[in-house]
Amino acid sequence: MTTLLEILDQPLVLALIRVLIVFTALSLIVAYLVYAERKILAHIQVRLGPMRVGPHGLLQPIADGLKLLLKEDIIPEGADRAVFWLAPAITVLASFTAFSLIPFADNFYVTDVNVGLLFVIAISSLGVLGIILGGWASNSHYPLLGALRSTAQLVSYEVALSFALISAILLAGTLSMNGIVKAQLQQGVWFAFMQPVAFFILFVAAIAETNRNPFDLPEAESELVAGFHTEYSGFRFSLFFLAEYAAMVLVSSIAVTLFLGGWLRPFPNVEWLGFLRFAPVVVFGAAGTWCFLRFFRFPTGREWFWQRLMLFALGAGAAAAALGLLYPPVLVASQGAFWFLAKVFLFLYAFIWFRGTFPRYRFDQLMRLGWHFMIPLAIVNVIFCGVGLVLSWELGWNRSLSLLLASGATLLVAAWLARERS
Amino acid sequence: MGQTPSVSTTILGADEVILNMGPQHPSTHGVLRVKLKLDGEKVISSECIIGYLHRGVEKIGETRTYAQFAPYVDRTDYVAAVSNGLGYCEAVEKLLGAEAPPRARWVRTILTELQRIASHLLWLGTHALDIGAMTPVFYCFREREEILKIFEKYCGARLTTHAFRIGGLLYETYDGFEEDVKKFCHDFLSRVDEYEELLTENRIWIQRTRGVGILTADDAIAMGASGPVLRGSGVKWDIRRAFPYAAYDQFEFDIPVGENGDTYDRYLVRMQEMRQSHRIVLQAIDSIPSGPIAARIGKVLKPPPGEVYHSIEAPKGELGYYIVSDGSTQPYRLRIRPPSFVNLQVLDQMIRGLLIADVVAVIGTLDIVLGEVDR
Amino acid sequence: MVPTWHYLALAAALFTVGVIGVLTRRNIIIIFMSLELILNAVNINLIAFARHWGSVDGHIFAIFIITVAAAEAAVGLGILIAFFRNRDTVNADEIDLLKW
């Protein structure tokens, strides 16, 4: 935990290397998140999804990226060119910059400032500017309606989101992202179990913040064609696209860091569960085995040669990674990042799953849900959480017990609110 | 400079926005153009502008012989071609005073009911997609594909089938027809349950459809609405029961009706109709009689002068054919009463005061096909 | 270390720019934005002094100023919308009626 001044004193090269690693990894994750979404949705919907580019369509993200880059870049007539250009840049910058404050492992993060969480919220809240400016600059009805919707939605749900974060801060007693993870290690429990209601609110608000189904109104294709980015094409569109998926990863990372113990492995304090540290080996081993199995069942023939070769290389790579992970120092070093990413993927999977399952809310329903249910519930939750903490500090009650009582009381309020709504 | 497109709403005392929805819009089901007058996102009034798919089908009918025109009707409601064909063939048969033999009537009933299921499946998928649920459409297409395969095996075409001929059928059923249909029926009910699991009890689905686009029974009758749109409003009216045609008088089936006339009720009605169609198909396939498949009506059709109106219960509502004969080989006048066109009339009334998102839901619930609206 | 008076000079310059904006522009929205500039200039001063004297009181006052700015923006824009609804203009020099 450092103040920003001290970070300026650090050697720049080290910081730059970290930035480079984080953002390369992030770009890859985002690219393959799109691929994963297409594949998972396809399997939910009894179809195959991308299968052509590379084995099982593994190179599809790259092909898509190239396609978007090579497409004609259209700027609508009457658009405000400068703002039209600026908007996607703002959005993408906002969602990528915030990652510099996320701790991926115990000692791997770009920075860890003492008000880290505040900065994550601050930076990610800049993204809405890009959306509203993009919608306005397009000089068209659908984007403007999309931008207005989007802004109202983001601003509303940000309130609930922030309140949900506050209860995690109350439990941790620090704003530093890494400090929050360490607090969970110390207290021996993930905050999701101490504050289930806050976790739920955060989850729902996160879906709304990233414009995902069932809250994907700003870009509801059946109503507003494509919402704020209707008029965008080619490279600029890909920036918006990238920003959206990066934002998904970002909110998942925040939720994981605050409520699911960040880079901690499950039950970090339970000795006999130590074998869990071999999970990365198992995962990579399984991936390698699957690749080899597919390799032998893959159609042979000249047109499949490169695909088979790639599958073989992937299998070999995964197997090599699994073997390498058996070496203790590597295993220890990989733990943090592995568990962090695993939890983030779990979150992202839920996002995709929802998209395959739910219809879409109507705008007024969405706002009513936000203002009449989520925000009051979030406020009540923070109050009860505070009461629970005071009970344990001042009266010496058992901390977990008092917090669970607080959550129970919040759930009662939630039930009441839900009954009022219907 | 970016000129702000004026979204000044009447909240701000400024003018309303005119928003053109379509003719190129993801959810106007073709080339429908709805000119919406908006207050913010609220619809003040609307105007349907149609004709982007007008091909003059009725006029073409006057320049073709009766038999030649039969393929054209497939292209009006192109997602329920079999039903169109049935209506046309029966209308001409009525004009001729002929009747198809029982076996032909049974096969016609089976195929038409399968077509009803296929049409409703397409409606369900796209309707759900409009409301934002993207998965049902793929499930629906899976089952629709089975039906289209049966059509293809029967007559070689999947979409514009031209399955029937005036006086009966051209083709005898293929070997394995009954097994195919039974196999489809065997799975189908569980598949409908699967769709209903995704939607019927879903809170969001209910919120999006219940109380949206309400059409009272009186209004529905006054506007001439028919089919599920009419039945969703609680009017128990089904031509299959009121004026039985084909072999419908032989089978038992219920007529599902709604209560409130909202989008949710119409959804439930159509889901029930699929189950009822399944019931009819099962009954028909078990009792299919043997015998000739076509009546002897001669090669050159020259109906006696006169006029006839014959309507059937197409998937979308009352599909009527009004034919005037002058005794020649071609109709003197041919008029199609398409259900989509008439049902589309109620759109404006249903969407006033609702939001843009509801407009999409209501267009979906009307289940229109622009080929039929414009003809 | 940057001497404190550099911060003060920056704040003074921002303040003046804001004042010019408030006094010369016709569009109320831009006048509001100029007000925000002025408030920000004051904030810079407060924070600079807070560092200068090593105390957090300046921060507290800056927080209050941001609160006031938020309140001002909300109420001001509310009035603006009400005004626009009635008069169809956002020009300050056309707001010359005491009552409408």
Next chain:
Amino acid sequence: MTFYEVTFYVLAVVALLSAILVITCRNPVHSAIFLVLTLLSVALIFLQLQAEFMAAVQIIVYIGGIMVLFLFVIMLVNLDVAVRQAPYNRQRWIAGFAALVLLAEFTLFIYQGRDWAKLPPAAAEAVQPNTELIGRALFQNYILPFEVASLLLLVAMVGAVLMAKQR
């Protein structure tokens, strides 16, 4: 000049230039964008002044909240006409002169106080103004003003809703 100093001067210039652009742009949306730039630079200057909390609050409240509100209102209010009208009012020359007088006054004061203001900041390390300290100060010494401020916000919120509501 250290990196630290360079950043300050760059930020100061950016803040000032974009502030000038805020009041000279014809299109309010452009003004708003430049105001965002100014506010962002000021937030970074706060960071330099060891006021991380204030910087975060500046970004969250000003840029994420107030500026979005501004943009929202700009888009609700049809401004095609405003862009084409004269941007400045009739008193602009007098106003400009008055502002220059004000600037001169500021310069005089800063010049007079240059000696103490040049002193190295007192005890830069002694007090690290961090979030916890601000929190303690806010909820102990300044609890009454804090509550008054919250009341003010409530009143403002109600007032804004009342004003903008459709009659």
